[in-house]
Amino acid sequence: MTEAGASVDALVRAATRQLAAAGVPDPSREAWRLWADLQGELPGASLLTRDRAASTGEAERFQRAVARRVAGEPLAYVTGIAGFRRLTLKCDRRALIPRPETEGLVELVLQRQPGGVVVDVGTGSGCIALALADEGRYGAVVAVDRSPAALGLARENRDATGARVHLVLGDLCGGLAPASVHAVVSNPPYLTEAELAALEPGVRDHEPALALASGPDGLAATRRLVQEAGRVLRPGGWLALEVDMLRAPAVAALAGTAGLMDVTVHEDLFGRARYVLARRSEAE
Incomplete structure (x- = not known):
């Protein structure tokens, strides 16, 4: 003492x-x-x-x-706050801690689709949706999560920031109408259970496993999301994903197989393959 x-x-x-x-x-x-x-x-x-x-x-x-x-508890959980772009957000164990790499995903969405209706799938703390809404460019921003706890945190952050974001409790794009959105953006879970177990204790023991791991190859959620995005995107609409650098080629291949076009892989600030972008054809 x-x-x-x-x-x-x-x-x-x-x-x-x-x-x-x-x-x-x-x-x-x-x-x-x-x-x-x-x-x-x-x-x-x-x-x-x-x-x-x-x-x-x-x-x-x-x-x-x-x-x-x-x-060993992460700093953001100890203090209860995390910075994300211009925002200071409430942060606790209901959702992943917002990270600088995800800010890069927001930038790519702003460049490719600066208006219309955008949906953040697996919103967690709400950081992506709130950052996009904060730009004031979109007709509507929708944030979806299947975790009631995570959606509660996103709601608290929405209310604190005053951002205009519509919150939806749901699984991926299941509740969205066909050809209804201009962009689908997501940082989905992309680890295997074995990779989750090997993470540093500060992440493994504190951040929600539901938001980190997804199936035997880590791509269960991403595989479904790519298929569903092709259904809900308007012609010319964009899918933007944050991915594990080792799985970026596989995710890009999934997008191509799903019939999306202009599939590209982008690096983060550290030079790691981190984002996959793809677009629904204008002709559909």
């Missing part, structure tokens, strides 16, 4: 030592980020007030959060 009246700097330095002992990368940066997020401010602002005495409540709350992080 830290003695009463300890400064913010002393608390963060103690946390840095704990995080370092637990093997957390860049422990000083993480400790300051943890403190700042709990305070609802940027790390730079916290550094400016590092010499002030922390209140007993602040110290206790911070120490509880540090203990959770030391135990």
